[in-house]
Amino acid sequence: xxxxxxxxxxxxxxxxxxxxxxTSSIVLSSQRQPLKAALAKADPNSRVADSNPLVDDGxxxxxxxxxxxxxxxxxxVYMEVYDxxxxxxxxxxxxxxxxxxxxxxxxxxxxxxxxxxxxxQRGQTLPxxxxxxxxxLPTGVYTCQINLxxxxxxKFGFQRAEIKVLPSQNAAxxxxxxxxxxx
Numbered sequence: 001x002x003x004x005x006x007x008x009x010x011x012x013x014x015x016x017x018x019x020x021x022x023t024s025s026i027v028l029s030s031q032r033q034p035l036k037a038a039l040a041k042a043d044p045n046s047r048v049a050d051s052n053p054l055v056d057d058g059x060x061x062x063x064x065x066x067x068x069x070x071x072x073x074x075x076x077v078y079m080e081v082y083d084x085x086x087x088x089x090x091x092x093x094x095x096x097x098x099x100x101x102x103x104x105x106x107x108x109x110x111x112x113x114x115x116x117x118x119x120x121q122r123g124q125t126l127p128x129x130x131x132x133x134x135x136x137l138p139t140g141v142y143t144c145q146i147n148l149x150x151x152x153x154x155k156f157g158f159q160r161a162e163i164k165v166l167p168s169q170n171a172a173x174x175x176x177x178x179x180x181x182x183x
Contacts, residue, residue, distance in 0.1 A: 021094075021148050021157035022082040027054065028144070028161060030073040031062040053080060053119070053127070067161065071134050072168035079146060081115065081126040085153030091116050093151040098130040101143040108137060139165050 035058055054061040061076055069075055077098060084092040098110040115126045128146060145160045 019155060021084070021150050021153075021155050023148065023157060023159055024053075024080040024082070026144070026146060026159050026161045027061065027063050027078040028067055028069075028163060029061045029064050029076040029078070030069050031064070032059040032076065033062060034058060035060055053122075053125075054078065056127075056129075068164045068166060069134055070166050070168055071137070071139065072170060073134055075130075075132045075134050075144075075163070077128075077130040077132070077144065077146065079128045079159055080119075081128060081148060081150075083124045084126060084150045085155075087152045092118070092124070092126055094126055095149040095151060096128050096130075097147045098132065099145045099147065100137060101145065102140055107142065108132070134165050135168075137165050139167055141165075 035055065052060070054063070061078055081092075081094055084094050087093055092115065094115040095112050096115060097112050099106055100108040110130060110132070113128075113130075115128065117126070119125045119127055128148070130146075141162065141164050143160050144163050145158055147156070147158045149156045
């Protein structure tokens with residue numbers, strides 16, 4: 001048994017800040033597991049998974065609270081954008097990229113993704129998802145940054161989190177691939 005302590009940041013979603021994009025904090029993970037793999041469930045008929053932002057396509061994202069990963073793992077990055085401005089077509093238009101910095105040096109940047117579909121039954125909430133094979137980054141400490149542009153609302157914002165990448169556990173090199181949106 002162990003204990004881990006960390007600060008929890010509650011985002012300020014006040015309506016009196018019209019120039020800021022409203023976002024959740026970043027969730028980082030290297031593990032997704034089927035919902036059926038859960039150890040126990042209080043009510044088997046519960047529909048809680050339907051509204052859980054960490055459940056997608058029958059898989060649950062397991063947050064990594066230590067933010068320490070290995071080069072042979074995939075990094076799953078998730079956050080949400082709340083109440084983006086709507087265009088004439090009544091749809092949002094938010095662009096997102098994921099970058100990794102080591103000091104002031106940008107070590108990696110994903111291709112931009114375009115977000116224009118709300119999460120069903122979650123109001124005006126856009127999911128932001130990235131998957132990155134860590135084999136393409138050298139070991140070390142990085143600042144992981146999600147950059148956001150609300151094209152309709154003419155706003156931008158970003159969220160940051162620090163991660164540490166350790167060497168692979170096994171000697172076989174992991175295949176290299178580009179970052180992609182979604183899981």
